[in-house]
Structures are given as C-alpha cells and as structure tokens.
Amino acid sequence: MLVDSHCHLDFPEIAGQLDSVLALMRENQVERALCVSVTLEDFPRVRSVAETYPHIHASVGVHPDYEKVDAVSIAELLALADHPRVVAIGETGLDYFRLKGDLEWQRERFRTHIRAARECGKPLIIHTRAAAADTLRIMREEGADKAGGVMHCFTESAEVAQAAMDLGFYISFSGIVTFKNAKDIKAVAVAVPIESLLVETDSPYLAPVPFRGRTNQPGYVKHVAEEIARLKGLDFTEVCRKTTDNFYNLFNSIKQ
Ligand SMILES: [Zn+2]
Numbered sequence: 001m002l003v004d005s006h007c008h009l010d011f012p013e014i015a016g017q018l019d020s021v022l023a024l025m026r027e028n029q030v031e032r033a034l035c036v037s038v039t040l041e042d043f044p045r046v047r048s049v050a051e052t053y054p055h056i057h058a059s060v061g062v063h064p065d066y067e068k069v070d071a072v073s074i075a076e077l078l079a080l081a082d083h084p085r086v087v088a089i090g091e092t093g094l095d096y097f098r099l100k101g102d103l104e105w106q107r108e109r110f111r112t113h114i115r116a117a118r119e120c121g122k123p124l125i126i127h128t129r130a131a132a133a134d135t136l137r138i139m140r141e142e143g144a145d146k147a148g149g150v151m152h153c154f155t156e157s158a159e160v161a162q163a164a165m166d167l168g169f170y171i172s173f174s175g176i177v178t179f180k181n182a183k184d185i186k187a188v189a190v191a192v193p194i195e196s197l198l199v200e201t202d203s204p205y206l207a208p209v210p211f212r213g214r215t216n217q218p219g220y221v222k223h224v225a226e227e228i229a230r231l232k233g234l235d236f237t238e239v240c241r242k243t244t245d246n247f248y249n250l251f252n253s254i255k256q
C-alpha cells in the first residue's frame, strides 16, 4: 500500500475525472491522498472532496505564489483547520522563483501559517523554491519544529534537506525524481534516510516518467516510489511500507 502525500484533486485539470482518478488509485494500491489547499477561495472545494471520500484528506492554507488574494489571519486558518477532515496547514512557504520584487508579504504569510500550525497542533506543508535560506531562517525564528511537517516537492540541496530534518521535518519527493536530467534531486533522495522520506505526485502537475507531460494523478505515485527504491537499492514494498508509516506518523489525526 502507498499514499500520495500531496495532490490537488480540486484543480480543473483533474477535478472532472475523479472517478477514473480514484479507480487508478485502487488499481495501484494507493490507499490515501492528501488534497492540498492553495487559497481560501478554493478551500471549500478541497474540503468537499475530503468530506465525500473517506480516504482523501484536506489541508488549509494559502500558497506563496498567490499574490492577489486577501491577507490571511491566524484566526481564519484556525477556524478552517478546526474540522475532522483537515489534517495539515499549507501549503505555505516561500517562492522567489515565480515571484520577484518585495516579497515581505510572502514571509509574513508564511509566519502566520507557522503560528497557526503551532496553535492547532497540525503539521505544516512547506513549499520552498529559490528561497531555502529564508525558509529555514523563518522556520527557526517561528519555532516550526514545534508543529513539524514536510518540505514538499523537494528540489533543494542535501544540506537544506538535512537542516529541515534537524527541525524534525520530513522530505517529500515528487515525479521530478524520475526525470532523467534530475541528477541532483536523485542524489538528495539517496542521501535522505527512508525514515524521513515521503512520496507525492503534486498532481495535476509533474507527472513522473513514463507519463511525463501528461496530467498527473495520485495513482502515479507508484512510479515515484519505484524510482526511490531503485535509487536507494531498497525493495519497492519496503519503500511503500516506510513512506506510508511516515505519512501516518506525521499526519497523526488520520486514523489508519
Ligand atoms: Zn508546492
């Protein structure tokens, strides 16, 4: 059995094909998926998927790439997170690749999410791109280790992974790890111990080989786990078991 620790089933690219998406999950023995919120406007759709399907869970948060949305408060996040299907806060974090200029609002938004996660005791889903130093600094300043969480769709160095693991965070790999030209990420996947590793699709984006370029879906997380097994010289079943255990340890409000 496998789990997809990060997907966006409410996005229009796959929202209309949920029947076939859920069927492929069953076929590939992907027992659960975490559907991750990117704005408060989209959150009701994320929550509704999680309310409809017992094996789909939800998070609440505002992604750093969404600039033109209202500022989010700790109180709002706490109110929305107070729901049995909401198991995490995020995705949140910093992205200096997509957006340029004065990004103080992004850092403030990130701090708000960390404070909310600490307050409600739910783990953080952190997105970081071209902003590793500031991400780690803010995590330390805000005591993110007290909430715990995951660095999702990880594309940074082994040193950044180690710094996040030192704060008790898991490192999650997406379909990027299957790409032929992703030598650096493959090396990081070798360096991260299986005890700290999660797998995800980030669907509908980043479909793994052999589906690269197509619409991604949670069933394809199997191909991410297969590549992790190959890279680390582990049995596929071992990777499935360990990453699934890690998922339940982190998102511990989910009843197995
Ligand atoms: Zn992300």
Ligand SMILES: [Zn+2]
Residues within 6 Å of the ligand: 006, 007, 008, 036, 091, 202
């Ligand atoms: Zn995402």
